[in-house]
Amino acid sequence: MPTRNLNILVIGPDKERRQEIVAELLHHRVAAPIELEAYSQIRNLAAGAKDWNVALLDLDSDPDLCLAVVQTLSSRNPMGTVMVYAKHRDPELLMRCMRAGAREYLTLPIDHRLLQEALSRAAARRTESAGLENTGKILVFLGSKGGVGVSTIATNFAVVLNQEGASAFLLDLNLELGETSLLLGVNPQFTLADVLENARRLDRELLEGMITRHDSGLALIPGPDAVGAVQAFENGDLSRLLGLLQDQFSFIVVDAGHGLLRNGQAFLDMADTVYVVTQADVPALRNAQRYVKHLQRVAGAKVRLVLNRYDVRKPEIDEDHIAKAVGAPVDWRLPSDYQLVRRSHNTAAPLALADSPISLVIRNMAREVCGKPLQPAPKRRLRFLG
Ligand SMILES: Nc1ncnc2c1ncn2[C@@H]1O[C@H](COP(=O)(O)OP(=O)(O)OP(=O)(O)O)[C@@H](O)[C@H]1O
Numbered sequence: 001m002p003t004r005n006l007n008i009l010v011i012g013p014d015k016e017r018r019q020e021i022v023a024e025l026l027h028h029r030v031a032a033p034i035e036l037e038a039y040s041q042i043r044n045l046a047a048g049a050k051d052w053n054v055a056l057l058d059l060d061s062d063p064d065l066c067l068a069v070v071q072t073l074s075s076r077n078p079m080g081t082v083m084v085y086a087k088h089r090d091p092e093l094l095m096r097c098m099r100a101g102a103r104e105y106l107t108l109p110i111d112h113r114l115l116q117e118a119l120s121r122a123a124a125r126r127t128e129s130a131g132l133e134n135t136g137k138i139l140v141f142l143g144s145k146g147g148v149g150v151s152t153i154a155t156n157f158a159v160v161l162n163q164e165g166a167s168a169f170l171l172d173l174n175l176e177l178g179e180t181s182l183l184l185g186v187n188p189q190f191t192l193a194d195v196l197e198n199a200r201r202l203d204r205e206l207l208e209g210m211i212t213r214h215d216s217g218l219a220l221i222p223g224p225d226a227v228g229a230v231q232a233f234e235n236g237d238l239s240r241l242l243g244l245l246q247d248q249f250s251f252i253v254v255d256a257g258h259g260l261l262r263n264g265q266a267f268l269d270m271a272d273t274v275y276v277v278t279q280a281d282v283p284a285l286r287n288a289q290r291y292v293k294h295l296q297r298v299a300g301a302k303v304r305l306v307l308n309r310y311d312v313r314k315p316e317i318d319e320d321h322i323a324k325a326v327g328a329p330v331d332w333r334l335p336s337d338y339q340l341v342r343r344s345h346n347t348a349a350p351l352a353l354a355d356s357p358i359s360l361v362i363r364n365m366a367r368e369v370c371g372k373p374l375q376p377a378p379k380r381r382l383r384f385l386g
């Protein structure tokens, strides 16, 4: 398998070792590899960048950080081949590397033949994957704490996005008792629990049979409806599921609930945008600040701050203070309307399908991702007294 056209990254803080790898690679007549001297430089690669085929990482300089980067790279570009190089073959580290998504573990000094074989396998994977590019965008909704309105916003956002002409999919990633089926009034035959149970043999056809459809046409996988139905899942399972959904839908809207790391890193690495949903109270804002900072550090996704139940006319904390406290500007604000939201939940009628100040914001959030002009707020009628 020709290895000439592989685009290769070499990532490692130890210059001498990096140069040894580059020199070895050049013996194999590959194009000049790109060198990154700090693990953190992968941040400069665009999220979802698939313009590299092989990434070689120095495991010894900082094994934990290296493993985190291996995981990020392999989730962002599942068809790329991630390899690590190390002085010794440590069975425990080898296991962790493989779990994080590395496909090859090379020891120094590099053996010519083994490197050639590893490059040939990478070239074969690249050929196999040609034409299988995932295109759907992953939009994650994450609560700064419980009960801030993630499910309400994500569910309605997905309904409207689908209605705006973009094929949308709603994935409820709440591992315990997801609520999207209740909010939409659907009676699913399969939930996330069934999908994850079959994750290893999941393909397009099997997934299609497990999808639930709402009257509005929105396709979804609701969260489990039994306690303890999903204990945990592996990052690889979620990447596979998201990859299959990306092949079929333009947008995958994820209700991630609250608690970021419970769901693993994969969906964040694959995400295009993460909407951090918060309310304007001190604990929620404190958490939002922590999440925004974390996301800006580890995820390549855009981060958007959504303020729910916010009264712009009588704010308890004004927007400038919120932006300063969270460390990011407020992108969207939804007013509080307890009656409307409660009625929508109790009747399972998505509130975004009728006119209201909340639905206008949700519609505009959806229009923004479709690249459509935002709709203005209706003019308030002037009332003349007397
Ligand atoms: N804009 C709003 N105005 C008034 N009430 C709202 C608004 N948004 C959400 N709520 C109310 O807040 C409560 C929590 O909403 P929701 O279930 O969407 O939050 P969540 O973040 O998904 O919660 P959980 O952490 O339990 O998953 C609900 O009772 C809902 O009625």
Ligand SMILES: [Mg+2]
Pocket: 150, 151, 152, 174, 179, 257
């Ligand atoms: Mg919820």
